[in-house]
Amino acid sequence: MCEGCFGERLEALNIQRYVYDDAFIYVALSEDGAITSPLPKTTRRTQKNKCFKVKMSSKDTIKDLKIQLYKQTGQTPNDQLLYRELGGSLLDSDTTLFDARIEKNNVDQPLILIAQSITTVPVKYDEQQTRAPERGFIDTALAH
Numbered sequence: 001m002c003e004g005c006f007g008e009r010l011e012a013l014n015i016q017r018y019v020y021d022d023a024f025i026y027v028a029l030s031e032d033g034a035i036t037s038p039l040p041k042t043t044r045r046t047q048k049n050k051c052f053k054v055k056m057s058s059k060d061t062i063k064d065l066k067i068q069l070y071k072q073t074g075q076t077p078n079d080q081l082l083y084r085e086l087g088g089s090l091l092d093s094d095t096t097l098f099d100a101r102i103e104k105n106n107v108d109q110p111l112i113l114i115a116q117s118i119t120t121v122p123v124k125y126d127e128q129q130t131r132a133p134e135r136g137f138i139d140t141a142l143a144h
Contacts, residue, residue, distance in 0.1 A: 018097075021057045023104030025097070027069060027111045028052075030086065051110055058098040062091045075115045083112040 001009070028051050054068045066077035082091045084100070091100055102111065
């Protein structure tokens with residue numbers, strides 16, 4: 001294989017890393033612009049609150065990713081700042097994931113989300129309100 005062919009083949013393999021459909025993109029939430037420790041891989045609760053998993057395609061834009069993050073975080077896309085790495089350049093909303101060179105299954109190096117206005121991660125309906133005791137438990141110790 002000649003040097004030119006090898007270079008073309010290497011470039012084609014490099015481009016294939018960034019072409020995908022329905023793959024997961026990971027985004028880590030940074031509260032104050034600094035991640036204090038790496039995300040643990042064993043606890044589901046920490047991963048649920050700090051790292052978000054979104055199914056995307058390489059043809060989708062950063063704005064599409066922000067809309068998907070809005071569904072999980074409650075942060076409007078205008079309040080979201082997405083970075084490839086902490087201290088890196090801001091990702092433009094009109095850029096596709098392919099053009100931004102975002103790899104699929106980037107759990108080791110997730111994108112960094114900095115929320116400009118803090119809101120809490122939405123809680124399930126069952127966890128938001130205390131329920132009144134059911135009719136069968138009203139006269140028992142379980143009702144108090």
